[in-house]
Amino acid sequence: MEKTAITPTRLENYPEWYQQVIIGADLAEMSPVRGCMVIKPWGYALWENIQHDLDKRFKETGHVNAYFPLLIPLSYLEKEAEHVEGFAKECAVVTHHRLVPDGKGGLTPDGELEEPLIIRPTSETIIGESYAKWVKSYRDLPILINQWANVMRWEMRTRMFLRTSEFLWQEGHTAHATSIEAINETLMILDLYAKFAEEFLAIPVIKGEKPCFERFPGAVNTYTIEAMMQDRKALQAGTSHFLGQNFAKASGIEFLDKDGELKNAWTTSWGVSTRLIGGLIMTHSDDDGLITPPRIAPQQIVILPIFRNEDEEAQVLIYCNNLKKQLMKHVFHDDNLRVHVDNRDIRGGERMWQWVKKGVPIRVEIGPKDIEKNGLMMARRDAPVKNKEFITAEDFSAKASSILEEIQKNIFNRALKYRDENIVELNSLNEFNEFFSDELNLDKGFVSCYAIDDPKIEDFIKPLKVTARCIPIEQKDVNGQCIFTGETVGKKMIFAKSY
Numbered sequence: 001m002e003k004t005a006i007t008p009t010r011l012e013n014y015p016e017w018y019q020q021v022i023i024g025a026d027l028a029e030m031s032p033v034r035g036c037m038v039i040k041p042w043g044y045a046l047w048e049n050i051q052h053d054l055d056k057r058f059k060e061t062g063h064v065n066a067y068f069p070l071l072i073p074l075s076y077l078e079k080e081a082e083h084v085e086g087f088a089k090e091c092a093v094v095t096h097h098r099l100v101p102d103g104k105g106g107l108t109p110d111g112e113l114e115e116p117l118i119i120r121p122t123s124e125t126i127i128g129e130s131y132a133k134w135v136k137s138y139r140d141l142p143i144l145i146n147q148w149a150n151v152m153r154w155e156m157r158t159r160m161f162l163r164t165s166e167f168l169w170q171e172g173h174t175a176h177a178t179s180i181e182a183i184n185e186t187l188m189i190l191d192l193y194a195k196f197a198e199e200f201l202a203i204p205v206i207k208g209e210k211p212c213f214e215r216f217p218g219a220v221n222t223y224t225i226e227a228m229m230q231d232r233k234a235l236q237a238g239t240s241h242f243l244g245q246n247f248a249k250a251s252g253i254e255f256l257d258k259d260g261e262l263k264n265a266w267t268t269s270w271g272v273s274t275r276l277i278g279g280l281i282m283t284h285s286d287d288d289g290l291i292t293p294p295r296i297a298p299q300q301i302v303i304l305p306i307f308r309n310e311d312e313e314a315q316v317l318i319y320c321n322n323l324k325k326q327l328m329k330h331v332f333h334d335d336n337l338r339v340h341v342d343n344r345d346i347r348g349g350e351r352m353w354q355w356v357k358k359g360v361p362i363r364v365e366i367g368p369k370d371i372e373k374n375g376l377m378m379a380r381r382d383a384p385v386k387n388k389e390f391i392t393a394e395d396f397s398a399k400a401s402s403i404l405e406e407i408q409k410n411i412f413n414r415a416l417k418y419r420d421e422n423i424v425e426l427n428s429l430n431e432f433n434e435f436f437s438d439e440l441n442l443d444k445g446f447v448s449c450y451a452i453d454d455p456k457i458e459d460f461i462k463p464l465k466v467t468a469r470c471i472p473i474e475q476k477d478v479n480g481q482c483i484f485t486g487e488t489v490g491k492k493m494i495f496a497k498s499y
Contacts, residue, residue, distance in 0.1 A: 004287035024357035025290040035158040035165030045298035071117040076125040079250040086217025090153040119152040128251030161278030169273035175265040182266035193238040202293040202412035208470025213455040220244035229282035232445040234496035240270035289357030294404040306367035436464040450480035451493040
């Protein structure tokens with residue numbers, strides 16, 4: 001068996017492979033605080049690139065950034081009953097405001113707060129309080145605000161990037177004068193997320209509406225983008241919620257319309273998080289480590305100088321740095337190419353494998369013999385590690401951006417093909433039960449079938465540890481029979497095991 005950089009392999013132990021890819025790429029590590037992680041520079045650079053691209057997309061659609069408090073008074077959450085019920089078990093609560101010596105060399109909480117404060121699990125209620133002060137007239141609407149922040153949800157079972165107690169995200173909160181405006185906002189953001197996932201992260205997604213029993217607590221409608229990981233489980237990659245007037249009524253967001261009538265605003269909320277990095281890992285990476293699509297890669301090209309003595313070192317480094325300067329003049333998706341020369345004093349093979357495991361799209365090796373030919377050896381991360389080709393420096397500089405574009409498309413098409421090959425259409429409950437049977441302990445993929453949007457179907461799917469992922473927006477309007485109840489329905493639903 002061929003040796004791989006990551007052990008175990010995906011087939012041997014997928015969950016452990018995932019953890020080892022994170023370690024191998026030096027993305028993050030668990031912190032001393034239970035359920036929380038330290039995001040290391042390479043991992044945080046991925047998040048910064050996500051922020052940069054998404055923030056640009058938000059601002060192009062008229063949204064602006066603001067910041068709201070981390071701590072939310074308990075009474076604010078209590079205003080929206082369904083919302084607080086949905087998050088109650090995940091809330092971290094601050095009850096005291098100081099520490100005092102306990103007489104035994106330690107510290108003990110003192111100064112109990114008059115009202116407990118919740119570390120935000122999400123910010124609808126605290127933001128709604130501000131909007132209630134800002135909105136008086138229809139002229140004050142719409143409010144289109146996004147927040148880049150951290151949140152806390154007290155998770156019992158954690159996994160880096162996928163599910164941690166504290167994580168980073170963006171949360172958009174908008175208020176509108178009409179329901180149509182708010183619904184259009186919700187669907188526009190869903191489209192924005194889908195395009196971002198596919199164009200930037202190279203992750204193919206299914207846009208859909210969550211069934212009624214999977215909605216965000218307090219929402220009228222929840223829309224989602226669902227992605228398939230390489231173990232064929234589903235990952236919810238982003239959500240956009242039409243909140244109706246539920247939160248506006250709870251927070252008192254009222255305005256006088258053009259006719260002088262007092263009305264409640266219509267609101268939305270939407271967000272993606274560092275979970276996207278987990279999705280990136282599980283969609284693209286292989287048994288040699290992380291694979292990063294060029295658009296998100298912290299470094300798109302890494303140049304590895306190869307030399308045996310000081311004379312060769314001086315010659316090779318001059319050549320490498322000149323090549324870097326030439327490459328950085330070129331543009332890839334409106335940004336200059338990100339290029340790094342790695343001249344650390346470590347063995348060449350070790351350096352090379354570190355960059356393989358970090359998923360850099362293009363590796364370049366340059367030694368004295370390459371310089372004699374005015375060229376370099378190029379390796380692409382979307383190809384087998386051993387595959388290398390000689391190319392002149394001039395040709396490489398001219399073609400680097402188009403090669404990166406080819407890699408971006410190739411990574412996406414590979415993921416799309418894998419997903420589509422693992423979605424099956426089923427027409428009966430027996431087929432459904434057989435497909436999701438735990439006997440072989442396999443996660444077989446997504447199922448598309450007719451199903452009624454009703455909580456009663458949970459009785460059929462929960463014993464199989466299956467979840468209803470979404471009702472796809474893009475599907476033919478043809479009636480069929482729900483495989484669970486036999487009732488006539490007009491839409492199919494996607495089911496899968498999930499993260």
